[in-house]
Amino acid sequence: MPEAAERHHDPVWLPEVLRAEKLDVVEFGGWRRRGHGDFEDLRGVMVHHTGSDSATAASIAYGRPDLPGPLSQLHVARDGTVTVVAAGVAWHAGVGRYSWLPANTGNWHTIGIECANTGTSPLAPHRLDWPDAQYFAVVGAAAAIIRRLGLPASRVIGHKEYAGRAQGKWDPGAIDMDRFRSDVAAFVGADARASTPRPAVPVGGYADVLLDRGSTGPQVAELQRRLKYAYTAYAGDVEIDGVFGPETESAVREFQRRTPGLVVDGVVGPATAAALRLRLIPAL
Ligand SMILES: [Zn+2]
Structure with a gap:
């Protein structure tokens, strides 16, 4: 902050x-x-x-x-x-x-x-x-x-x-x-009055993204890093440990709540990933 x-x-x-x-x-x-x-x-x-x-x-x-x-x-x-x-x-x-x-x-x-x-x-x-x-x-x-x-x-x-x-x-x-x-x-992502969808990133590029409670690995770590450094206001106590736990879920919900057009479900699917402009980590 x-x-x-x-x-x-x-x-x-x-x-x-x-x-x-x-x-x-x-x-x-x-x-x-x-x-x-x-x-x-x-x-x-x-x-x-x-x-x-x-x-x-x-x-x-x-x-x-x-x-x-x-x-x-x-x-x-x-x-x-x-x-x-x-x-x-x-x-x-x-x-x-x-x-x-x-x-x-x-x-x-x-x-x-x-x-x-x-x-x-x-x-x-x-x-x-x-x-x-x-x-x-x-x-x-x-x-x-x-x-x-x-x-x-x-x-x-x-x-x-x-x-x-x-x-x-x-x-x-x-x-x-x-x-x-x-x-x-x-x-x-903090202005609820903005109704313009984010056109920068085609959602199609994130078609395979699905991260939720219990997910682990480098893609979760990248999500946490993104929340922590780019969306500091929402990040709360998120640690970059690659484990999608309650803190990560609540940070995701807060991001969704403040971003027009997203469903507030705590799940990072294609639309939320695109809105976060999440960097995709290739699967090993
Ligand atoms: Zn000028």
Whole structure:
């Protein structure tokens, strides 16, 4: 569980929580010490597009002559690779305003996610030219961060929502931020109002999963690890011992209770496994 004090420090936990979310994470050299000073308190996440499908993590780390890097804390490539570029403050937000931010302070209160994407156009339909791998990596990264911070999905905003009026920003283009937040809420699994099913993982891939009270082995251990590290709020006293006992069952029930569309039965079948994005361990 996040300690209150952690909200006043740089997010050096980024790689850990992103990996717990099953994302492909790269740590860009020097990320821990990179920043324009330290964060005071983290209030949310701001999503951007870089303006180019091929913009690299290095371009976000180093910036450009008129705007030195870091330009964001995270970079998400089109293949879904998430690179942690900086733990300190980055110049991504500029001037603007939003309800839970003092005016023009986005850089000091939000974690920026820069996505290698042209954004297509300000009026492009949702997810046009956003590859699934990239889109769901951004959703997962945002979900992992707000879960860690104990914040709701409403704390994930687009640059256009903050700086649209002030700077004419329209990024991230081809992203309907309400639909994006709904997907984030589904990933967090804690927002009962979210009705969007989790589209990232086809249930078919989990067709053979059936874990319940009394199951044992490495797949149960992976379930426990997933509950403990990615869904900490539900995990209770779960131990990673590969035995599906009462604690594991109650954690599964709690996850099911908080995830729209799941039956609360304490059994991990295909739908619950997909919702957990459980890593499948090949049978020996
Ligand atoms: Zn932007």
